Amino acid sequence: MNANVEVTYKKRLDNIVEKTIEAIESSKEQIFDILEKAKEEARKLETQLEELKIQVINVIKEVELCERKEKKCRLKLAFVSKQFGHLSEQAIREAYEEAKEAQIELALKRREEKELIEKRNELERKLVDNKAIIEKAEKLASQISIALNYLNSDLKEMNSQLEQLKDRQALSVKIIEAQEEERKRIAREIHDGPAQAMANVLLKSELCEKLITKDIELAKIELKNLKDIVQQSLKEVRKIIYDLRPSALDDLGLVPALSRYIKNFSEETGIFVDFTVLSDYKRLSPEIEITCFRVVQEALTNIKKHSRAKNASVKFEFGMRFISIIIKDDGIGFDKENIGQGYGLMGMRERVEILNGKFEISSFKNKGAQIYISIPVRGVEDDQIVGG
Ligand SMILES: Nc1ncnc2c1ncn2[C@@H]1O[C@H](COP(=O)(O)OP(=O)(O)O)[C@@H](O)[C@H]1O
Ligand SMILES: [Mg+2]
Structure with a gap:
């Protein structure tokens, strides 16, 4: 209207x-x-x-x-x-x-x-x-x-x-826009990564075809290049798939999936991330697990994109009635009143609030950033304890 x-x-x-x-x-x-x-x-x-x-x-x-x-x-x-x-x-x-x-x-x-x-x-x-x-x-x-x-x-x-x-x-409207934005991002990632690589592979294989009778040594080098490109794009495809839906989350649960994600993140960015889990880790309902995973994922993406931090930490506490998460970095921080048009922080807040949780950001310029989340967990008694 x-x-x-x-x-x-x-x-x-x-x-x-x-x-x-x-x-x-x-x-x-x-x-x-x-x-x-x-x-x-x-x-x-x-x-x-x-x-x-x-x-x-x-x-x-x-x-x-x-x-x-x-x-x-x-x-x-x-x-x-x-x-x-x-x-x-x-x-x-x-x-x-x-x-x-x-x-x-x-x-x-x-x-x-x-x-x-x-x-x-x-x-x-x-x-x-x-x-x-x-x-x-x-x-x-x-x-x-x-x-x-x-x-x-x-x-x-x-x-x-x-x-x-x-x-x-x-x-x-915002959710639909965010979904569209996400699709655009994935399309761009596939276009810049694997699609580009495939075009490259095609060119290189044609080159190899010609070289194979003329200069076998050069052909060998090009084939090696070809192998590297394929290997690299396989990695990228796996990463895209992983970003879309980490299968470890369903198979192993939140903490092992995050451990793996954070290890990859550190290797890729060079940012040291200290991941701590206080108290016994319990499996939670799928919607809580995916929310926690996405929130940490978005927070780490922001750290990579905006913070210029060297160190970060992710702390989980599995309480009887709440799960709490604190994500911190030692980067440049930001002015909360003056943040851009991004949907990342807003999306995190929405996800958490849908589950009746609390979402707080605290950051000052050049003082790093901290995100605090707490989500009520139901039926804790029924959850199986997976590990410490
Ligand atoms: N860890 C951080 N360190 C510094 N700045 C941050 C951090 N997280 C968020 N920001 C700032 O907040 C803005 C909004 O973040 P977000 O909503 O995720 O949108 P986007 O990441 O798409 O820009 C970012 O553009 C950035 O300026
Ligand atoms: Mg963001």
Whole structure:
């Protein structure tokens, strides 16, 4: 994807999600508003209900009193009625009036009681409805909070995943480029070495063909030359094959393969390399062994190409949980901030980090260079011990 287009897409996506979050946040505020109002209403209803309950209790008591009074009046009236002949008309009327008044008072109180109870029941119903609203609003508010959290954190996650994806894409491109570079190097090596030698062999054999009848001594010398060329290119072909995949690594394991490699390196370059293995050497998983081999190979190639060192050292330590390697030289060193375009150091780091290992370089101008690597080893217990 074009970088500009990618940026625009990302911006647009950010925009959409931001707007969504805003909308949800405003709904959340509204729900909190509703919730607050409902709670306020509930508080009011509760105090009203408390007051009403007291009123109901009082009115029930009052109704009881009225009932008692009315009964008394009724009994008195019945008594007065029986004594009809002996009591004054005035007294009878009074008793009658009293009984009637008590009856009316009782009826009024009973109505008041009924109304108050109805009002109380109504308030109780309202309070139940109100509590249901509060519960719903609370649930909704918490769900919205969860949704917001998801949106906020998932978005961040998505963005970091996008970044990682981009990094990985960039890495793939670099790996492909490095592979191409490697193929070019091998092609160049074959072209400059064995292919050149074969052309030479062809020329020399034609020369020998002509010389053999004319000057047998000269022909013998040329044949000797021919033999040297073939021998030399055989060596080169073997070296190319060895660089591609050291078969000793599969057959003998890391340490013997490196011993052989380092011996050849020293012979070829004249750089003395001290190879030390601390602790017992164990066979490791193939990917760890090949990584260690390639890292040492690249480090030594750099020493040959760039360092002008006379001495170097390669130290291995096979720990219980880690394998550590230190590669040092006494050459001109380099400024870490100022290294060229090469993929060597970068490739080493990548190989090591893929295996969750650590990779550190330390070097200063004219102070030599040092590479430190440590890779975690799994299933150490299962590995067979090959030698000391
Ligand atoms: N042992 C060393 N001594 C001095 N310079 C080094 C050494 N190793 C690496 N360098 C410097 O770091 C640079 C980057 O190395 P590398 O990534 O392997 O790329 P390349 O070897 O293809 O140039 C080299 O070009 C060189 O300048
Ligand atoms: Mg290099």
